[in-house]
Amino acid sequence: MVNKSANLEDATPRSAATRQAIMATAERLYAQHGLSAVSNRQIGEAAGQNNTTVVSYHFGSxxxxxxxxxxxxxxxxxxxxxxxxxxxxxxxxxxxxxxxxxxxxxxxxxxxxxxxxxxxxxxxxxxxxxxxxxxxxxxxxxxxxxxxxxxxxxxxxxxxxxxxxxxxxxxxxxxxxxxxxxxxxxxxxxxxxxxxxxxxxxxxxxxxxxxxxxxxxxxx
Amino acid sequence: MVNKSANLEDATPRSAATRQAIMATAERLYAQHGLSAVSNRQIGEAAGQNNTTVVSYHFGSxxxxxxxxxxxxxxxxxxxxxxxxxxxxxxxxxxxxxxxxxxxxxxxxxxxxxxxxxxxxxxxxxxxxxxxxxxxxxxxxxxxxxxxxxxxxxxxxxxxxxxxxxxxxxxxxxxxxxxxxxxxxxxxxxxxxxxxxxxxxxxxxxxxxxxxxxxxxxxx
Structure with missing residues (x-):
C-alpha cells in the first residue's frame, strides 16, 4: 500500500477532493465519538467512499x-x-x-x-x-x-x-x-x-x- | 449477571477489596491509554483477577x-x-x-x-x-x-x-x-x-x- 501523504503536490484534483472529504469527515466523527472509537473504515464509509481502505491509501495511519x-x-x-x-x-x-x-x-x-x-x-x-x-x-x-x-x-x-x-x-x-x-x-x-x-x-x-x-x- | 454496584454496603470485605483494586487499576489504565482503548477484560486481568467478567460483575457497565x-x-x-x-x-x-x-x-x-x-x-x-x-x-x-x-x-x-x-x-x-x-x-x-x-x-x-x-x- 502506498502512503500518499507526502505527495499532496502531485495529487490530481479528484484525489485532493477525496483527501479533503476524508479530513472533514474524520474531524467530525472524532469530535462526536472520540479518537479511539472511530475506525478508518467508518470514516471512509461516512465520507462516501466505496473502497474501505481509502483512508489508509491516502493517509497511511x-x-x-x-x-x-x-x-x-x-x-x-x-x-x-x-x-x-x-x-x-x-x-x-x-x-x-x-x-x-x-x-x-x-x-x-x-x-x-x-x-x-x-x-x-x-x-x-x-x-x-x-x-x-x-x-x-x-x-x-x-x-x-x-x-x-x-x-x-x-x-x-x-x-x-x-x-x-x-x-x-x-x-x-x-x-x-x-x-x-x-x-x-x-x-x-x-x-x-x-x-x-x-x-x-x-x-x-x-x-x-x-x-x-x-x-x-x-x-x- | 447481577450488577452489584447498588449493594456496596452489603459487600463482603473481600469483595470490597476487589472493587477497590478494579477501580485503582481502571483509573490507571484509562489515564495511560484513553477511555475507549481499554476493555473491561484488560482491567480485570491487570487487577489480577482470573475471572474475565469480574468488572461487569462488580460494576455492570x-x-x-x-x-x-x-x-x-x-x-x-x-x-x-x-x-x-x-x-x-x-x-x-x-x-x-x-x-x-x-x-x-x-x-x-x-x-x-x-x-x-x-x-x-x-x-x-x-x-x-x-x-x-x-x-x-x-x-x-x-x-x-x-x-x-x-x-x-x-x-x-x-x-x-x-x-x-x-x-x-x-x-x-x-x-x-x-x-x-x-x-x-x-x-x-x-x-x-x-x-x-x-x-x-x-x-x-x-x-x-x-x-x-x-x-x-x-x-x-
Missing part, C-alpha cells in the same frame, strides 16, 4: 490523518495571527498581545460556520494519552506565535518571573482551547446565539487572560 | 465504573473543601474563596502520592464526547462547592456581571483541571520535583485565578 487535520487548521490560524501581529507592531500593552493569542483562534472558528468541529477535535488530540505523545502541537512552532509570546514576555518581565510567565502561559492556552471548545459545542447545540458569539467570546477571553497574566504574585 | 471512580475522589475532595470553607468563614476577600476552589483539589492529589492518575483520568472523563453526556461532574452539586461559588459571586458582583462571572467560573474550572493534570504528569515523569510541588501549584493557581476572576471588563 490514523496519526498521519490527525496530524494533517491539525496542520491544516494551524496554517489558517497562523495566517490570521500574522495580520494581528503586524497590527500590534511595537506595542507594550499586554492586551494587544493577548489579542494576538485569542483572535486568530476565534476568527478561524467563526470562519468555519455552525456547526464546526475543530475546537472539540483539538481538545481530544491535545488530551488523548496516545496521540499527545505522537503529535506536537504544530502551531506552537510557528514564528507568529513565538513572536507573540516573546512580546508578551517582554511586557510582563518586570512584574512576573520567567517561571510564573511560563506557567501562566500554559494556563492561558488551556483557557483558550477549552473555552472555545465549549463555545463551539453550545453553538452547535443551539444553546448559544450565533450572532457575534465568537466576538463576544474573544472579548471575554481577552479581559480574563489579561487579568490572569498580569495578576499580583503573592509571596508567602 | 463502563459508565458505572467511571462514575464510581469519579464519585470516590469527589467525596474526598468535598471533605477537604468543607474544612477550607469553614476557615474562610464570612470573608469577602476573593482570594479566600479562590483558595476554597483550588486547595481541595491540590491537597487531594498530593495525598495520592506519586505517581497518581486521577487528574489525568478526570480530564479524559470531562472531555470524552460519549462519557461527558452520561456523567455529570458530581462535585459540582456538592454543597461545599456551591457555597464557595455563591460567596465568590458575592465578592465579585459589584465588579462583574452575572454572565461574565459564569463564563469566568468555567474558565477557572478549566485552568484548575488541566493545570493539575499537567502537573500530575510532570511529577509522574520526573520532570517536576515532588517537594512542595502541589503547594507551589496551588499558590500559582490562586494568584492567576484571582487575577482572572477580578479582571477589568472592557466595553468597546
Amino acid at each position: 490514523k496519526t498521519t490523518l490527525v496530524r494533517e487535520i491539525m496542520t491544516k487548521h494551524s496554517k489558517a490560524i497562523d495566517a490570521i495571527r500574522q495580520r494581528h501581529v503586524s497590527a500590534a507592531g511595537a506595542s507594550d500593552d499586554v492586551r494587544d498581545w493577548v489579542r494576538c493569542l485569542v483572535r486568530p483562534v476565534t476568527e478561524h472558528l467563526e470562519s468555519l460556520g455552525v456547526p464546526s468541529w475543530h475546537a472539540r477535535f483539538a481538545v481530544l488530540v491535545l488530551t488523548d494519552p496516545m496521540m499527545r505523545a505522537m503529535i506536537t502541537d504544530d502551531s506552537l512552532t510557528r514564528p507568529s506565535l513565538q513572536h507573540t509570546l516573546r512580546e508578551l514576555g517582554n511586557c510582563l518581565k518586570d512584574k512576573v518571573s520567567a517561571q510564573v510567565r511560563r506557567e501562566r502561559g500554559e494556563m492561558a492556552r488551556h483557557v483558550i482551547t477549552h473555552t472555545c471548545a465549549e463555545r463551539e459545542r453550545m453553538l452547535a447545540e443551539g444553546t448559544a446565539r450565533p450572532v457575534a458569539a465568537w466576538k463576544h467570546t474573544a472579548r471575554t477571553l481577552e479581559d480574563a487572560l489579561t487579568g490572569l497574566l498580569t495578576a499580583e504574585v503573592s509571596h508567602r | 463502563k459508565t458505572t465504573l467511571v462514575r464510581e471512580i469519579m464519585t470516590k475522589h469527589s467525596k474526598a475532595i468535598d471533605a477537604i473543601r468543607q474544612r477550607h470553607v469553614s476557615a474562610a468563614g464570612a470573608s469577602d476577600d476573593v482570594r479566600d474563596w479562590v483558595r476554597c476552589l483550588v486547595r481541595p483539589v491540590t491537597e487531594h492529589l498530593e495525598s495520592l502520592g506519586v505517581p497518581s492518575w486521577h487528574a489525568r483520568f478526570a480530564v479524559l472523563v470531562l472531555t470524552d464526547p460519549m462519557m461527558r453526556a452520561m456523567i455529570t461532574d458530581d462535585s459540582l452539586t456538592r454543597p461545599s462547592l456551591q457555597h464557595t461559588l455563591r460567596e465568590l459571586g458575592n465578592c465579585l458582583k459589584d465588579k462583574v456581571s452575572a454572565q461574565v462571572r459564569r463564563e469566568r467560573g468555567e474558565m477557572a474550572r478549566h485552568v484548575i483541571t488541566h493545570t493539575c493534570a499537567e502537573r500530575e504528569r510532570m511529577l509522574a515523569e520526573g520532570t517536576a520535583r515532588p517537594v512542595a510541588a502541589w503547594k507551589h501549584t496551588a499558590r500559582t493557581l490562586e494568584d492567576a485565578l484571582t487575577g482572572l476572576l477580578t479582571a477589568e471588563v472592557s466595553h468597546r
